[in-house]
Amino acid sequence: MTDLLRSTTLRWAVGIALWSVLLALTMFAFIYWQTASYLREELAETLRLEVRAAAADPAATALRVDTWTAMDPHARHYGGDFAPDGVRRAGNLDAMPKGLPRDGDAYRVNATVEVGGRSLADEIWAAALALPGGGTVVIAHDTDDIDRVRVTTLRALGLGLLPMLALSGIGGLVLARRGRRRFAATEVALAEVMRGNLGKRLPVGGRGDEFDRLAANVNRMLDEIEQLMGEVRSVGDAVAHDLRTPLTRLRARLERSRAQARTVAELHEAIDQGLAWIDQTLAMVTAVLRIGAMEEGRRTAFAPVDLGEVAAAAVDFFEPEAEERGVRLVLSAVGPFTVHGDRDLCFEALSNLIDNAVKFTPPRGTVRVGVAWTGQAIEVAVEDTGPGLPASEHEKVFRRFYRAEMSRQTPGNGLGLSLVAAIAKIHAASVSVRTSEKGGCRFAMTFPNLTIEDRTSSTYWTASRKDPLVNS
Template identity: 40%
Template sequence: MRWRNPLRSLTLRLTLVYMALFYGSIGLMLGVSYFGGVWRPLQEVERRIQVESDEMVSVYARDGRDALIRALERRAATPRGRLPYHVLVARGGGVVAANLIDWPRVAGREWRRYEFGTYATGAEEEHEAVVRDVALAGGYRLIVGLDTEDLDEREDLILEALSWGLGMTLALGVIGGLVMTFAVAQRLESINRAARAVIAGDLSGRVALRGSGDDFDQLATTLNEMLSRIEQLVASISRVSDNIAHELRTPLTRLRAELEELADPATPSVEHHARTAAALEEAARLQSMFEALLRIARLQSGEQPALTTVNLRPLVEDAVEWHRPAAEARDQSLTLTSDPDVLVAGDRDLIFQMVSNLLDNALKFSPPGGRIEVAVAADASGPALVVRDNGPGIPHGERQRVFERFYRTRTEGVGGFGLGLSLVDAAAKRIGASIHLSDAEPGLQATVRFRPA
């Protein structure tokens, strides 16, 4: 198997797309979790600190430093859910009031997140907090904050899940994509091998099935059916070509012999008329053969005719009357029974051609004094045309082959090219009808099932 750029693989590209979508879904999920579990609670904490710090600033402005210290102590003694932190620093850096071990020594941004050391619970602990750093009149500096250790842990958990999730997704996605690409490439390569074999002229190759019933097995089954059909068609074309060569050899040889006799100055003039008639007869047979082949080819490759509603009874009556003189010349009985109106979907000319060919076959293969019965009726299976004769019939093993062009049963004394039933079969398929041959005991029964109108 030739190496191909992996990025040109549809499977790998789809894997990358799904990975991107999966990444996006993970990011969206963790983003929603972060928004609801960290960001919004932090906004609530900041709003609470804003209110409490503004209250402390008001106490200092109204009642002075000592009142502020008492207010900070009351706040520290009555926590509401989150541990409250505070530091009040004088102009020279001296601590006036605090429940923290350390804090930012240099004033910076007004709002910040900071990991403080505290003894608020009786032992030294490290806690993450959100604080507001406010400058007061007289050079004092007030830091007011609330504990956010739980939010910090939640944030770390979300970020850790994001990093691990994305990393594992990347690794598994790449491995899975490569494995899937390789597996799909193997299945596609088996299809490519079969296709290349067909291109090389070997129509016997088939795509291997794994028996899994998956999409590739279904595709392989369809392709194998197509290859079988192509093989049959090519074999049929080969047989038709051989048959055409065989069928043409005899009449062309006879025609050439007749023309050579006509061209010979020694040929008596009285023989010229007979020779000319024989040559014309052979030319007419050849013309008839090629016209039949051309009709079959047009039926098999032409566009689907526009179907109309056709009443079978008058059409079959016309065909029967057309063939009645030939039946009478052989002392044969030709009868028709029909329901009053049997409407089918079809093409009038094609149906007439089908009926004529079936009647012609029945007349040829029935013995002198024989009988041909034609019936038109509609039953539970739909409208049908039945033509029965009491001739030699067709052996069961040959009933499908008689639809092949130039195939003829071993019947003595019966002329023809072996194209009549091929023409009937091609016409039936064009209008969506079906033909079935069965034993009439004795003779043959041909049943044509039409689509109801």
């Protein structure tokens, strides 16, 4: 019983029934008000006309009053012709009604009337006018017609209220049950999700109403949750795998050194190797924590950053390594290109892209770094002449711990490009990869939110048109 009282179905049904009753009461009240007002006005106009006609000819006033009272077989017409001292000269009113103004307008008053030889106290509508010589003529009518309208209206309301309440309650139950069925299907689907079945989705009808839109939004949320849970599982597996390798090596090396080391130098060498593997593990954990922090948007110390200057600094930093590998590193940027962001994070993202490009570009190859305008945004691009990536891996390389087949034999943990994607996200920028014209890869970060001065500068537009990297 308690569940029934708390159910939405019952509340909706009761609410609809009460609302219907309120509408019915309002409608009946309006009908009664209009009808009663109309009858009162009609009766008042009749009394005004009759009393003026009776007072127009004082010699025929008594005859006019008797004619008014005699023309109604139901004894609803009353009247009186009274002398200046109040004595009745004609009519069926015993006395002049108390408090009745003699202005010819109709008023509801109490009076004593003579009906069938008996004097009765009754409430009547009456109009009175003064006659020459001090007399008064009164023309009146009973209130039964208006009272019958009130009684009939109340009776109709009473007879129709219960059926209307029952029908509106049934209609409310039907409508509420239809909504309840949709909620029940939603509850079943959500119960499946809570039991761990993240592939379950809410039913979406074809009406496109509020329920369908809500279900579609919840389904999109579940899609995102399922994707995030999948990424969490894959990240956990990758972290466990990548941690196990250096820790296993460290344990084996320590055991071997404890058993085989004969000199302090050999022991120091084992310790140094173990520290290197520990540093590798700590670097990976730190990178994961930094990616998580940036994806949550915890870095908010933003300021104007010149991406052209950041690109120049990154190219200078990697120039010695590129020369050592026999790779030509080229910068193409005419700036400044100012965005709102974190300079250190922008430098780190660009450094990761340049480091990968230099690492996978063969000797006598070229790595181009360019900063230029693309529409109303600034694009930072790194293009190499290395082996490139298959198109099927273009979207995968930004996942945590993902490593393409060709990079599995090179040092790294698969977090560099994930870090680039996280930095781009915190700057409301986008990062993409495609195959360059010379067969290598072209990574690009596109930054929005440009200043007006940047957008209107013709120097920058000219530079972007001349840049072969951006227009390729």
